[in-house]
Structure formats: structure tokens, C-alpha cells
Amino acid sequence: MDRKLILNPSYFWEEWLKTMVILQRPAVQLQLFVITISLLVMFLISQWIWSKFKQRFPDISQFEDKNEKRYYQQCGAALFYYLLFPIFSLITIHLIRLIFLQRGLFAGYLADTIDLLWIYIIYRIFLVALYSLLNHKTVESYHHRFFAPLFLSLIVLHIINILTDFDTIFRVSFFRLFDQSVTLGDIVVTVGGLYFWITGCTLFEKVLIYLFSKEIRTEQRAVQSISLILRYFLIGLGITLIFGYVGISPTALAAVTGGLSVGIGFGLKEVISNFISGLFLLFEGALKPDDVISINDDMSQVKKFVIRATTVQVIRDNSEKIIPNQTFFTQEVTTFTGSDPLVYRSVVVGANYNCDPQQVIKVLLEVADQNPNILEYPRPVAFALNFGDSSIDFELKFWLDDPLIGKRVTSSLICDIWKAFKKNNIEIPYPQRDLHIINAQN
Numbered sequence: 001m002d003r004k005l006i007l008n009p010s011y012f013w014e015e016w017l018k019t020m021v022i023l024q025r026p027a028v029q030l031q032l033f034v035i036t037i038s039l040l041v042m043f044l045i046s047q048w049i050w051s052k053f054k055q056r057f058p059d060i061s062q063f064e065d066k067n068e069k070r071y072y073q074q075c076g077a078a079l080f081y082y083l084l085f086p087i088f089s090l091i092t093i094h095l096i097r098l099i100f101l102q103r104g105l106f107a108g109y110l111a112d113t114i115d116l117l118w119i120y121i122i123y124r125i126f127l128v129a130l131y132s133l134l135n136h137k138t139v140e141s142y143h144h145r146f147f148a149p150l151f152l153s154l155i156v157l158h159i160i161n162i163l164t165d166f167d168t169i170f171r172v173s174f175f176r177l178f179d180q181s182v183t184l185g186d187i188v189v190t191v192g193g194l195y196f197w198i199t200g201c202t203l204f205e206k207v208l209i210y211l212f213s214k215e216i217r218t219e220q221r222a223v224q225s226i227s228l229i230l231r232y233f234l235i236g237l238g239i240t241l242i243f244g245y246v247g248i249s250p251t252a253l254a255a256v257t258g259g260l261s262v263g264i265g266f267g268l269k270e271v272i273s274n275f276i277s278g279l280f281l282l283f284e285g286a287l288k289p290d291d292v293i294s295i296n297d298d299m300s301q302v303k304k305f306v307i308r309a310t311t312v313q314v315i316r317d318n319s320e321k322i323i324p325n326q327t328f329f330t331q332e333v334t335t336f337t338g339s340d341p342l343v344y345r346s347v348v349v350g351a352n353y354n355c356d357p358q359q360v361i362k363v364l365l366e367v368a369d370q371n372p373n374i375l376e377y378p379r380p381v382a383f384a385l386n387f388g389d390s391s392i393d394f395e396l397k398f399w400l401d402d403p404l405i406g407k408r409v410t411s412s413l414i415c416d417i418w419k420a421f422k423k424n425n426i427e428i429p430y431p432q433r434d435l436h437i438i439n440a441q442n
Helices: 009-023 026-056 071-102 108-133 136-163 166-170 184-215 217-246 250-267 269-284 357-370 403-423
Strands: 172-177 180-183 292-295 298-305 309-314 320-324 343-351 381-387 392-400
Touching (some): 180 184, 298 403, 343 357
16 A cells, blocks of 8 residues: 555544454464463563572672673573573473464464564573673663663564554554655654664764773773764764655755744754854864863863763762853863873972982982882972972972872872981971060160
8 A cells, every 4th residue: 555544533443443353353362361371470480490590609690790700600690581581481482382283273473472582582682792791780771761662662563563554554644744744654763763863873882982992992082082973973864864764855844944043043042052162172172081171170070071061070079060061162171181191290398407408309209219100201300499498398290190199199209208208317397487585675
């Protein structure tokens, strides 16, 4: 049937009545009853077997927490857990179908159930593969947001196709838009396609980051930026393809967009500004995930960078801030991991005037050399700074490759310098003041 149907409420009612007539047949009811009971019994048996397995192997059955030593055993346990119910159900339904066929009974719905169980098995194997590769929380989030809805949608469409004419229903026209008929299939493809495509592109980005970050460990920020650009390109491409598939005219879409552009320009001015700022930041590479920056006198680390806003984690109290992208163009921002990730730090200390300055410099350099966090190259340097009121002031300068450990390394150096000075009889004097008391006599 090539032509599109006109919306007729009685059409759906007629299809419903046909379905009810089919479901009232004894042969169909017998199959549905057997399928329901079989699945329920297999579910209970699989849960019982898994509980026994957990008691026997408690370590590998907790596969949510990955253990490098037991990694493959945990993967096997996860595969066993995810496939236990569908495989038992598949074997049971297949045996029941053979019995039906031997007795000359109708077994069409049993065959359809076997097909659905095969789809379910492939789906579960795919989930185990993702859980073994990626972070458990990340996969669990996309499991509920993407994979489970996609699997249920496929199952529902398959069941609809079994019970009625799938193509005919999806060609029912609801209304006309831009002189074109909008069918039920167009609505389903547009809404479902956009949701699954956008969510899938986000998951695809995370998979790329995981795969390439293991190979290019020193360029993880570049990998994340490239994957972000690829995600937005794929999202734009997917939207264009979906709109083209459902027959939305580019000319009509441009007309609507042009008519709304004035209102959008005023009402969403900040959103558009942040969007354009995000594009500039993305293509210039001025800001990337994991960069360490200082904004509003707070040292922070970039955790998530998207087109509209940037999420940073404040080092001081571990809180998170969501900063609009245009802020990075209107305020001064200091980055510690831009073109050069090395950071320069220094410690100033005073020594008594009775000390040997060369010995103090030597001790400071020895302390710096013993600290594993200080880089060997560029070499740390120490020198006499000035003659103070109570001491000769010295400065130890050193390089770090991680700006987040600056305070920890400085604290460690101060403690080590104190011990080294005490060991070498170098005194750190207290501030001294000479007081002149004038006794005024009347």
C-alpha cells in the first residue's frame, strides 16, 4: 500500500478489534500461557542459581567493582549473570515449540518468542562488553537512558508487527505541515530518532575518549576536544538526515527559523552568546577538559566542557561551578596547563647571620633533590635573596609538572628544610628589634 492513509479514528478501533479476536483464539491463548509460565519459572530458577553462585564465589560475583587480578573472572561472572535467564528461557521455549510441532499444534508465537530471546541475548552480551570496558556508573547511566529504551522500542515494534500490519499503521496521516502529510511513522522517527541519535553520539564520544586515551596518554585533553567536536558534528548530521528522511522541506524550515530569529535573538541572547563563545573555545583549543585554571582567584580544574557552559571543580573546597562560556571572553583567566604544563614555585627562608651562605644554598638544593615531586630538569635553583633585619634571606625555586600539588610540595619542603637546617646547625632566627627607652624627667 503506497498511498498515505487519512486519519480515521475507526481505523485504530478496527485494528484493536482484530487483535482482540486473534488473542481470543484457544491456540494463541495456550501459547501465551505457556510462554508466560515458562519465563516466570526460568526467572525464579535463574535467580536461585545466581544466589548460590554468589555464596560460592563472593569475590568475583561483585563485578561492579573492578579488580585487576580478578578481571577476567569478574567478566565471566557478569556474563553468567546476564545470560542465565535468557539462555534457560530460550532452551525451554525451544523444547516446548518442538513438542507443539510434534503434536501438530500451532507454534507461531513460540517461534516469535525465540527470535525475541535471541535479540535479548545479543543485547545482554553487548552490555557485558560495555561494563567490562568502561566505568560501571557511566554504562549504568546510558543503560537506562539509551540501551534499555532502544531495546524495548525494538521489542514493541516487533510485537506490533506480529499482531498487525506495521507499515500500514505507520503510514496513517495525522495532520498536514508545510503542505505535507505528517504520518505516525514521521512522528516516531523524528522523536525517537533524535533522542537515540543524540544520546548515542554522547556515548560514542565517551567510548572514543576511553579507547584513544589509553593509546595517547599525554594528549588526553586533545582527544577529549576532538571527540567533542566530532560529537556535535554527528549530532548536526543526524538532525539533518532525520529531517530529510521524514520529508521536512529545508525551505520551509529556513522560513520558520528566519521568522523566529528576531525573537530568539532577543530572548535567547545570552544562550547564543555562550554557544558562540563555546565554539571559539573549542576550535581555538584555548580551554580543554582537565585544564587547571584560576578564575576569580580560585584555582579550579575543568571537568566538563560543552558548547553552552563549562563545569569546573574548585580545588579549595572540591565544589563544582558551572561557568557560562562567555565568561572566559569577558574576564581574565589564568591557565596553568595551556601551552606548557610546568609550574614554577618557590620557598623563602631566613638563616642567621653567623651561617655560611654557600652551605645554606647547598642544603636547600639537597632538600629539593630528595623530593620526588620536584623535577630534575629544569634544575631547582637556590640563591641568597637579601640582607634582612634579622637574617639573610634565601629562596629555593623549583619546577612541578602538576599545578595541583603545589601546596603539598611546598609544605613538604618547609618541613624538610627545617629538619635539614637543624641537622646542619643552621639557625632560623626570630625577628629582633632594638628598643631604646627614653626616661623623660620632669
